[in-house]
Amino acid sequence: MKTELYKKKKKYLHNGKNDGFRKIQPPVFAAIDLGTTNCRLLVAAPTPHSFSVKETFSRITKLGEGLVTSGELSERAMKRTVSALKLCAKKLEKYKPEKVRFVATEACRRALNGADFIKRVKEETGLSLEIISFEEECRLAVAGCVPLINRNIRHALVFDIGGGSTEISWAKIDEAGRVKLEGMLSFPLGVITVSEAFTGKGLSSAGYRAVVRKVRSYLEPFEAEHSILEAIEQGDVQMIGTSGTVTTIGAFHLDLPYYNRSAVDGLALSFDDLAKAKRRLEKLPYAEKVAHPCIGPQRADLSLAGCAILQGICDMWPIGEVTVADRGLREGLLLDLIRSGNGRVVGKAEHEK
Structure with missing residues (x-):
């Protein structure tokens, strides 16, 4: 993230109209944490030391319901989760984030059809999820909790x-x-x-x-x-x-x-x-x-x-x-996007979907 965004001296850009100049808005970042129980979205803009929340969303979808018995994600659980992710995608349309990272954890790691579900999510919502390791999950969760340490x-x-x-x-x-x-x-x-x-x-x-x-x-x-x-x-x-x-x-x-x-x-x-x-x-x-x-x-x-x-x-x-x-994880994802430049740059075509 360029330090110019954080300088006290405000930068302005001519807007092509008679009313002069408008303030440059900071970029927006977005993260999704899809767990075994919850689907969580966080949209935020960077501040000098952290981020300013633009929107949050959380829904209990119980994606992992029945997984222990069957070894697979059930159709009912996947439908509930896709429905929640469609809402996330709709909310993201409003903000057009510059960088995003959407992750799935234990349920998708363990399920035999976890990878197939990730493909289904892409087809039905346009969202690209990645299944992360538990080590990466721990790292991000701790990063999200640092302000409380x-x-x-x-x-x-x-x-x-x-x-x-x-x-x-x-x-x-x-x-x-x-x-x-x-x-x-x-x-x-x-x-x-x-x-x-x-x-x-x-x-x-x-x-x-x-x-x-x-x-x-x-x-x-x-x-x-x-x-x-x-x-x-x-x-x-x-x-x-x-x-x-x-x-x-x-x-x-x-x-x-x-x-x-x-x-x-x-x-x-x-x-x-x-x-x-x-x-x-x-x-x-x-x-x-x-x-x-x-x-x-x-x-x-x-x-x-x-x-x-x-x-x-x-x-x-x-x-x-x-x-x-x-x-935790969701906030860690956001901080990681802001501080290290990780994540996926969203192209114009994706914003226009």
Whole structure:
């Protein structure tokens, strides 16, 4: 990105009319994060230190529904997702972004027909998605969470509980505040895969404990490799959670009358707060979860599955507090586009579709 855009002296361009000159508008960038549960769009323009949001869109599509059983993306799930992506494409027409990057994660990585679905999306929406590795997913998620990292702490443990998998990132922060990834882990437990493994409208107590144990079994080799507990004992680790599970728990804990990103993003939740929220969720009848403004019908059957995965992480690494991040991969994509010039330049023909 050219630094001239950020100079205090404003640049103007003659518009060919008698009213003189118009201000040059900064370029617009766009990112799509297509996960196992959600489809998310972010459109933004660069600012001196970050970006200014022009438009956001998020829809629960449950693309990975039934994937564990069949090994493939179902027709119903693909139709829901294509419908959401068509809305994204329509929104993008208004902004004509200069550079874009649209990515798909675990569901498309795992599905036998994942590549075919990417072709279908291109044919039906005009959007070019790329299936990224879990390592790239971790890198981008951490990049999106950097504004929430406490620069006085030397390590960050960032987790993302998705629909089909959970990613863990272990990062070191140097004295200049630079973040370096030192370890990444992905394991095949997410809110959809766990909820589908247990029939009904929620987990039994035994099922919940089984999920917690399974999560720990995936985390123990990662702990052995990176000695995270030693850093925790020194009070030198910040835990950050970026996922619908954590943001939902945050909003539920605050008893918000409706979901409010500004109240949730950056919220510090103690492990006691998490435990209390989990107990309240357990007691809440399914119909009340559906009606709850911060849970709703799309997450009612996923909330306890997310809590079980979260508890497994917290039990493994008893930091005592988690920072809630209503940001992550999507924001990381945008920052990457702005700072490094990655992404695909959109041609005129694509804008005119």
